[in-house]
Amino acid sequence: MAGRVSGKVVLLTGGAMGLGKASARALLAEGANVVITDIDETAGRTTATELGCGFLHQDVTDWARWQEVIAEVETAHGRLDVLVNNAAITVFGSVMDISPEDFRRCYTVDVDSIFMGCKAAIPLMAKGGGGSIVNFSSAAGNKPSPDLAAYNSAKAAVAMLTKSIALWCAREQNGIRVNSVQPGTILTPNVESVIAGTPDPDATRAAFSVAQPIGRMGEVDDIAHLVVYLASDESKFATGAPFIVDGGLSIA
Numbered sequence: 001m002a003g004r005v006s007g008k009v010v011l012l013t014g015g016a017m018g019l020g021k022a023s024a025r026a027l028l029a030e031g032a033n034v035v036i037t038d039i040d041e042t043a044g045r046t047t048a049t050e051l052g053c054g055f056l057h058q059d060v061t062d063w064a065r066w067q068e069v070i071a072e073v074e075t076a077h078g079r080l081d082v083l084v085n086n087a088a089i090t091v092f093g094s095v096m097d098i099s100p101e102d103f104r105r106c107y108t109v110d111v112d113s114i115f116m117g118c119k120a121a122i123p124l125m126a127k128g129g130g131g132s133i134v135n136f137s138s139a140a141g142n143k144p145s146p147d148l149a150a151y152n153s154a155k156a157a158v159a160m161l162t163k164s165i166a167l168w169c170a171r172e173q174n175g176i177r178v179n180s181v182q183p184g185t186i187l188t189p190n191v192e193s194v195i196a197g198t199p200d201p202d203a204t205r206a207a208f209s210v211a212q213p214i215g216r217m218g219e220v221d222d223i224a225h226l227v228v229y230l231a232s233d234e235s236k237f238a239t240g241a242p243f244i245v246d247g248g249l250s251i252a
């Protein structure tokens with residue numbers, strides 16, 4: 001099947017690497033017109049050149065920049081069909097380890113950005129008759145760890161924020177669907193570097209793998225295919241839902 005998102009204009013945050021880059025690649029392969037954004041300008045431009053898509057430099061925590069980015073997409077493409085809020089950071093630590101500043105920083109990047117992205121994008125998407133918003137939550141938003149106080153709760157907030165915005169869009173009948181994705185541990189360069197930074201990387205890799213009943217970490221395509229489905233009209237009856245793709249992590 002090709003062309004599943006043919007002609008759709010997609011804005012995807014944090015597209016320089018990892019799941020964002022893989023999702024952008026999959027959307028392009030299915031015919032979308034993709035603009036990625038990232039706070040890392042060098043990596044973002046390199047990825048955009050490699051994939052053959054647009055790039056805008058953006059810090060997703062900056063409300064003024066969100067408004068500019070949406071205006072730039074409208075000027076360049078005249079419409080916006082899909083917003084993928086992928087950019088995020090992982091802040092490790094228990095309630096006693098994390099400073100109030102680091103806790104706040106996790107929420108600003110992981111939650112506030114999604115509120116701002118939806119708020120900025122919805123008017124343009126509605127003007128074009130609707131579309132799909134895909135917000136990156138995490139299996140960590142379902143399954144708590146004593147050492148992920150900020151990230152667990154931020155990703156749970158993303159799933160609930162998604163539901164609230166989905167209901168608002170439904171009430172407005174603006175044609176916009178809003179869903180979240182909840183990946184398990186996916187072997188991205190970010191996760192590779194976390195593993196490499198632990199005292200015993202082999203043991204950490206094994207622990208990450210067996211934590212998921214399926215017995216391995218996910219691959220980026222496991223999530224990229226889900227993003228294509230949610231971006232496409234195939235998912236036209238789905239809204240407000242958390243899409244769990246985690247090798248069984250959340251039910252173990």
Ligand SMILES: NC(=O)c1ccc[n+]([C@@H]2O[C@H](COP(=O)([O-])OP(=O)(O)OC[C@H]3O[C@@H](n4cnc5c(N)ncnc54)[C@H](O)[C@@H]3O)[C@@H](O)[C@H]2O)c1
Binds near residue numbers: 016019040059184187
């Ligand atoms: N990799 C996993 O195992 C996993 C599991 C569950 C959920 N997730 C979620 O999936 C998404 C992508 O994860 P990943 O592993 O590919 O992450 P990553 O760290 O590899 O990529 C995140 C991208 O976001 C960008 N970014 C960070 N802060 C930004 C900001 N303020 N403004 C704009 N861009 C910013 C980074 O530069 C980077 O390119 C995240 O939302 C993450 O929480 C990942």
